[in-house]
Amino acid sequence: MSTNKVIVIGAGTMGRGIAQVFAQSSYEVFLHDAVPAALDSAVTSIHKMLDRAVEKGRMEADDVAATKERLHTVDATAKLTPCDLVIEAATEKPDIKIAILQEVQKFVADGGILATNTSSISITQLAAQTEKPDRFIGMHFFNPVPLMKLVEVVKGLQTSDETVAQTIAIAETVGKTPVKCNDHPGFVSNRVLMPMINEAIFTLQDGVAEPDAIDTIMKLGMNHPMGPLALADLIGLDVCLFILEVLHRDLGEDRYRPCPLLRKMVQAGRMGRKTKHGFYSYD
Ligand SMILES: NC(=O)c1ccc[n+]([C@@H]2O[C@H](COP(=O)([O-])OP(=O)(O)OC[C@H]3O[C@@H](n4cnc5c(N)ncnc54)[C@H](O)[C@@H]3O)[C@@H](O)[C@H]2O)c1
Incomplete structure (x- = not known):
């Protein structure tokens, strides 16, 4: 699977960080939030962080301009199109997450992966609410996402080994260190x-x-x-x-x-x- 387009659902603390690291790593990113103000605030804060990286000499101005162009905000899920990876990073409430996952699973391209950034909700429980539980996984980033290297890759009961291996490979392409664990309350972290x-x-x-x-x-x-x-x-x-x-x-x-x-x-x-x-x- 070659992935170059990613949908991120939820533009709060975590979603904006996840969107930033994927956009910085050459992915086209489609960031959606139910609250339009959250999208505006996410773009403002990502741009501010990128501009600061140029000022401090950590990024070239051209790279920052290209990164900003790869970040797209989407104010309604109806405007999304299928991508190889969809990461849900919305509010930590099972009902909210299940409703989102059931809605956005149609935007996972054939052979693609549906991931959640949940800190504590059972991956197995969420997966069971989707049509392809074998393609569902926990991709647990840490705060602040642009700085923290770890991604806890959480395998649900029905997650396939192929999904785990592909998720690990994707996390590495955005400069993270993925570590696999099994679904259990609180995972390891x-x-x-x-x-x-x-x-x-x-x-x-x-x-x-x-x-x-x-x-x-x-x-x-x-x-x-x-x-x-x-x-x-x-x-x-x-x-x-x-x-x-x-x-x-x-x-x-x-x-x-x-x-x-x-x-x-x-x-x-x-x-x-x-x-x-x-x-x-x-x-
Ligand atoms: N904050 C942390 O340190 C941290 C660390 C790791 C993982 N997480 C996990 O990441 C997820 C997000 O946490 P956060 O801290 O970014 O929360 P947050 O409150 O900052 O952001 C959540 C965002 O989800 C949006 N949202 C709510 N319902 C939605 C819907 N139906 N559709 C689209 N967007 C919707 C909200 O408008 C909000 O912008 C949670 O699952 C949390 O457990 C958080």
Whole structure:
């Protein structure tokens, strides 16, 4: 399969990053979002990042101009045409994702792949709602997508080995390091990360230390590039809560119980960087 056209559904934090890396890697990208303002904001932010890359000497002006030309926004799914790869990166809600997948599967060309960037929803469950579960896969990028090398390639129960191999090859063409794992709640990344973030929030709730102290201890003591509370703010506290709820429900163990303080912060609308307020303030 030679892939040079990609559809990305969802132009939020992740979708815009995914669109950018594919456009930078010579793919024609068709980016769709249900909210027109999200598309405008995605294009503005991608252009800003590309212009900064020229200013800093990391990209040539000609490459940036060509990258911008390869990025197309599509305001209605009816205007899409079939592509070899469709990546769904919309809001982390099963109902929303299932509705999108059932609608956009007709835009996957014969022999193409339908992928989801979900952080926590079962790949097997989503695949079962599509017509070709063997051609369905998890392609889990990390935030910020242009900087993070990893793609967790998640094989659902019915995903074919060929789909896995082709997805790995595609991820490599956009300069990423794909790592395969099997579908299980939280995959590898969030199953290991989220209990650490949750424990850091319990540590704060118990008054053991202030946020900055907790993060500094974890950064300097464990050699982590960011502390767990700052990382939670970056991911989004609503996203962290949702993932912990999935782990708690699907694995059925108390150790995944979301910290009440996390729940309270989300109820208060303090979602982290995206609302300018989480464990830290961002002005
Ligand atoms: N934020 C992270 O750090 C992160 C990391 C890895 C994976 N993910 C996953 O990526 C996906 C997107 O997360 P995000 O952080 O970019 O969310 P986001 O809230 O920033 O963006 C989601 C976008 O989806 C759009 N959308 C909602 N319903 C839609 C529909 N029916 N059709 C088209 N677009 C629709 C919204 O308008 C919004 O622009 C989620 O599945 C999430 O779990 C997030």
